[in-house]
Amino acid sequence: MAQVLEFKLPDLGEGLTEAEIVRWLVDVGDVVAIDQPVVEVETAKAMVEVPCPYGGVVTARFGEEGTELPVGAPLLTVAVGETSASAPPASASAPASASASAPAPASGTAAAPAASSGSSGEGSGNVLVGYGTGAPAARRRRVRRESPAAASAVAPAAAPTARPAAAAPSDGPVPVISPLVRKLAREKGVDLRQLPGSGPDGLILRADVERAAAAAAAPAPAAAPVTAPAAAGQHAGERVPLRGVRGAVADKLSRSRHEIPDATCWVDADATELMAARAAMNAAGGPKISLLALLARICTAALARYPELNSTVDTVAREIVRLPAVHMGFAAQTDRGLVVPVVRDAHTRTAESLTAEFARLTEAARTGTLTPADLTGGTFTLNNYGVFGVDGSTPIINHPEAAMLGVGRIVPKPWVHQGELAVRQVVQLSLTFDHRVCDGGTAGGFLRYVADCVEHPAVLLRTL
Template sequence: MAVVREFTLPDLGEGLTGAEIVRWLVEVGDVVAVDQPVVEVETAKAMVDVPCPYAGVVTARFGEEGTELPVGAPLLTVASSGVSGGPGEGGGSAEAGDSGNALVAPGSEDPASSGERSAVSGSGEGSGNVLVGYGTGAPAARRRRVRPAGGPAHAPASGPARGPANGEAAATTVEGPVPVISPLVRRLARQHDIDLRQLVGSGPEGLILRADVERAIPGTAEPVGEEPVSEERGERGERIPLRGVRGAVADKLARSRREIPDATCWVDADATELLAARTAMNAAVGPKISVLAVLARICTAALARFPDLNATVDMERREVVRLAEVHLGFAAQTDRGLVVPVVRDAHTRSVEGLAAEIARLTEAARAGALSPSDLTGGTFTLNNYGVFGVDGSTPIINHPEAAMLGVGRIAPKPWVHHGELAVRHVVQLSFTFDHRVCDGGTAGGFLRYVADCVEQPSVLLRGL
């Protein structure tokens, strides 16, 4: 007798309450193996392939591409009737309940085949899913399709079951997902019957942008911008939905402005000696050191002197919570929006160690491969907006942190050096802090210490 199990959208990580369906990887009538990815979704943080914890035949799918689903909503149903996961089909019985599987970063090995299956086990009703990683690509998956022996428990959202006329299994290969900047671009392509696989993306590493799709629409002029596709267009202008990463950033910044009474102070500093010290470090054998890594090391030294700023505020208990570890976030701009990767235990790392971790996280951010742990748990943020060619800013604190250091561009400017006018490399440093955790004296002391280390890196050596 066939047992029909319902697979719901699992918890995708800290603070994520739902996801948008980007692309179904299976159809009604397909045979799926335990832990086989069945749908590609986009959360507020990245793209995720969701694996099914059951083996069997897909009898129904719920939600079309572009549909937003909350955590716990049905994704699909699987009928298992003597379908066991043999080699290549999940390695377990379909009658055994869920797999306790882990969500696999697209492009990585299947945990079932690599021996890295999650230790979390389900009860037979829940999925027990644990998120391991994110990505933008996915390995090709093999599947076979059969016609279900019985009727589906739910009406399929994607049409009737399909399969070979004689009921026998037929093997097909599913190609990996097309690299697209957002689900809205996919929707635009569907509206105009554009095959994304026939397009050559103009974005980084072949990423398909809105402009690429618009160029392929017959009778359209060359697009001007790369802004997302509008949900509706009226007389008062274009309406752009706040979804995905952009929506998550909007919510967090709005909350910060509502809840944190922030203040900002700033100072100009002569960074000539800092650049000279970095050049000397990079002349030695070893990995290259970035300016951001040196500034990160200065920040950890400053937070050791001013621990009130490595804190958070618990208003329910009316307490300021000083944090023992420094998990340093740094703002990174990507094609999908602003993200803040976090360097864990930054206070224990050397400049070289900070440089390596920042480089790793930056590359992962650009590839869309950051895991939830890479994006959460920060205690202090370093914002290098100088890469955009601007001198100063009053950054918004990354809630629930208590402070953020902003760094402008380092540019040659007239400067009084040893009593004489000279051309020096000058940087503007801005420091935004939560006025609940400290007063101006503490904030000013922190910023002045950072500026002193920038102007005379030898100051930093005294505390090492």
């Protein structure tokens, strides 16, 4: 006799609370093995393939591609104990939790249906809200929800249907994804009991609160439509949700601009000698050394001299925390938006090791396989915006770091070299820094040392 087990979206680490379904890797009726990837999701950090801990036949999937689910929401159910294609239909059995503590329905009583591939996971009976598999029983909250009797006739292969827009119950606990959502609702004056949730089983997500607040703040529509679009001065336009990587970047940049009093200084440098040194290294044989690796090596040497810029600010304790290790982030543009992979312990690496790690992380960013650990923990960021063909920029600091070095394109320009006008390879360097951690003298000293190393790579020999 097969046992139907429910697999929930696991905790993906790094404080992530939700993920968007990008692509299902299995269909209802497929046979899956233990630890086989069943769905590809996108978190605020990266794209991740989620493996299923059970082996058996998939009997139901929860959520369409593009649906955002909270951690702990059901992903799919698996019939364990039989691997034939004749798995019981989802409408014939209730989705069991991993604890399998709920008794089976009595004979002649309709069982709660499991959702189809397009279902939101709603059903009748008690529903676990907001916690992952294996959460202590004391932390689980049960919310009573009644679904139409006709829902029990929906089979797993049925076409996706729209979620009923039922209001939250007037008494009892309100199903909310996290305390942060409750706080956001209080700040924006949103009544959670009048708000239908778009998450599984009516779970209220952050996006639901933000939509409700935006709708309340919007002006009332005019009694008669404006016939001439030009008179309104606006067009409907395309609306792109700020979620996933793009949403995380937006939140982080907004927080950085709001919290950090930043300033920028810049200098032009003659990079001719640095380019010649790199060419000589690569001509000597062995793995090729990248320009980004050489710039990172220069940055780690500069941070050893100016540790104020490898720090963060503890706003609660009102303290500057100087960090012992340099974890070098670098900006990488992808189809899903800007990401900042992190090279761990960059201060201990050689130019060859830095080149290899930059290449690995760049490829992972391009293919969407970066892990959350690859994208967190940076202490200083190197931003090579010269790849976009621009000379300068005043970037926003990658919160909670204290500084970012920007590198423009390296182009031939007229330059006074040894008292004579010559054509040299010139680059603009900019340093954006948190003015709380240091003053202009420290920032200028750091940037001048970096420029000196670019112009005269032999300066680095002092630190090798």
